[in-house]
Amino acid sequence: MVAQPKLDQGAALLAAYAQPSGAAWMNDARAKARASFAAMGAPHKRDEYWKYTDPSALTAIPTADADLFSTDAPIMFDEIDRVKITFVDGVFDADQSDDLALAGCSIETLADVAATDIHWAKELFGTLEAAGQDPVERPLAALNTALATQGLVIRVTGTCPKPLAIRYVHASETSDALVRHLIKVEKGASLTVLESGAGAARFNSVLEVDVADKGAFHHVRSQGRDHERKTVTHMFARLGTESLFNSFTLTVNGVLTRNEVVLELLGDDTQATVAGACAGDGASFHHDDTVFITHDAVNCESRQVFKKVLRNGATGVFQGKILVQPDAQKTDGYQISQGLLLDDDSNFLAKPELEIYADDVACSHGSTVGAIDEDALFYLGSRGVPHKQAQDMLTLAFLGEALDEIADEALRGEIETRLGAWMERR
């Protein structure tokens, strides 16, 4: 039985937004998600899946204001040859975006697609999100399906010549944005998506990614530094035979971040990596990585690498799960979550889970938490490295293992620069 306050809060949330209308297929999909959300209710901190993260800031009506954050730091990914796409407070801004016509890659806006009667997106929109509701409910993703009107619908048939860089600008202190992207990587195609920026005072984004056989999807994300922003993201991906999936997220600051990744490895010989580095400062900082990887094919490999540096009362959460279905033999599942607590006030909470029904698999998970290694500090000190610098070196080295999961060197360089800047600001 769903607790009444959850249902009430869910109903209130649905009432707070206008129900969008579009083509018949789109209306159907939204209505289904709306009904599913209404039945689940809003998430509550008493839910097992929200045990370590209080979702109330994500479900409050209206959302709390978030001050705009100004910085003279260069725009993320500015050095990289890319297709610039900009959303301001969750709304697509054509003026600040490059031309979306690209060889081998079709990019449309969700608003346009939603009004089109016959569109390939019908098969994908809401499908992966709905599949991802079992065995664990993700109500905020269903809410997104029901209400989001903004986003991109991308289909790649070849190798996309440049990365698509989506920048989310936060311009209004009271903005409350729902953004939804659909990405279809066709057989043998390849795509890189970059995301950056805070997006809005409250930002709810969902990505549905369908990677066909031998397709490749790369994703690097840097979540904005706005101190008071609240973010919940979901990425649902379905992976075909011999496909490749690689996603990395960097988070510095922001008051609340919950990043959920739900992967289904459906084809044999698939490789998937989900990684994240997070640097959190201050008692209000709360960062949650929740990952659910299902192995449903033979000889697949999945990696989860999450590193969190926390100080001044910051909280880091990791909930990771590898589910190996009965016939997913020869699975290689790896999961590591590590917390580095720079002081006495910070918290690291982890629930690294394995659920295994096949016998010929190698799954391992590790989770460690602790302070900076005193021996290593002493060693660096004895070599003449000043204390603070030694601490920074060790902290960067700690996060480095997650950064190593980014395949592209230039992108890794960008992320390293951001982290270096975080150290400097201390």
Place this chain on the structure above:
Amino acid sequence: MSEMIAKDGVEEETVEAVKSLSGTYKYGFETDIEIEYAPKGINEDIVRLISERNEEPEWMLEWRLAAFERWLQMEEPDWAMVDYPKIDFQDIYYYARPKSMAEEKPKSLDDVDPKLLETYAKLGIPLKEQALLAGVEAPEGERKVAVDAVFDSVSVGTTFQEELKKAGVIFMSISEAVKEHPDLVRKYLGTVVPQSDNYYATLNSAVFSDGSFVYIPEGVKCPMELSTYFRINAENTGQFERTLIVAEKGSHVSYLEGCTAPQRDVAQLHAAVVELVIQEDAEIKYSTVQNWFPGDENGKGGIYNFVTKRADCRGDRAKVMWTQVETGSAVTWKYPSCILRGDDSQGEFYSIAIANNYQQADTGTKMIHLGKNTKSRIVSKGISAGKAQNTYRGLVSMHKKAKDARNYTQCDSLLIGDKCGAHTVPYIEVKNNSARVEHEATTSKVDDEQLFYCRQRGMDEEEAVALVVNGFCKDVLQALPMEFAMEAQALVAISLEGSVG
């Protein structure tokens, strides 16, 4: 028994060991004896009746009734990874005792119904004080084990009481202790596992009928091992025992627990509570070999084992060690926990859980670090075969004040066959940075120095790891009395090869 197919890399020896352990249930016989039941079902009258049968003081009855009241408002938990038909709590006998124990309580073991004694003899439990462990020739004066034998709802007798008394140790059934040492029982009962703790513990608080009580006074090292042997015999009967062990300052005790039940095709309920209180510098070693009837190869029958076990290290440098070998029960739901309150206190949890056929085990531990410099270690090995599901579920919590606390956790799972499942659900909560928590599932975390030594002597890596791990297990298993150890040591043959997470 169903055929076990192991993949390459799992040693034959391992498969054999699991087979021999879970193949035929050796303790499935039934003792034909007249049993006196309380009426079926649970209500306030049953709680009163149990209290009355045990001739309890008023406060004890009040305590039970408060628990019952609370239980009525609680919901059965469903978060564990186990699946069983809904239990009809009104279709169970909550109290059953052999008739011979009813009329006049036997004054000594010599007066006990020979059929009862025979049962324990058949199970290999020596109730005669002169008798030493079956099959073990020990030199005189060594390795005595005092036994409290619990049959359905009542304690049949406790051995070596005189000798223990001389040392100041109190070891008796809890029903006697309520009468003879009411102050002690009242002072500690429910202080570790409160009446309202969880669904099954609350039910137990209302209807527990017997169990063991141990009190080790200050500075005393208990002169012998203490042991309780639980036997469910009556049909459709739930066993609800309660064990309370108090170790005063600087004392030391090793306690063993064994359990078996007849082979029946109707599932039976067992909901026990164990509370350990450990004061400054005291140490309790608590070992369990749980071999309740696991159900037949088609998953029919077996014991539903819902147990709450908790140790409270109240004093500085208190130490507790839980060791469990879980081979029985159709469904196991059990998380022996340690509250490490005192500074420098230590908790250890060693577990080997084997599930075969349709068995389901959801077991693990909680280590709650409150005091400074507290240490805990968790070593759990789960083995699944047939269609069984085996889950490790554990919590390591480092509170803000637990400066320099340490935890090391290792969980290994082994799957034999492709119809079973192995799951790991650890919770890690760290709230101060001087605490160090390591949760590892890889074999490389075995002590590097020991490994290095073995390698240097010419062993290959795998042999070295096996030796170190086996040596480690043996330390634990050798602390068990022989009839337990025989069974448990067979498990040591299980290698880490082919293990996951």
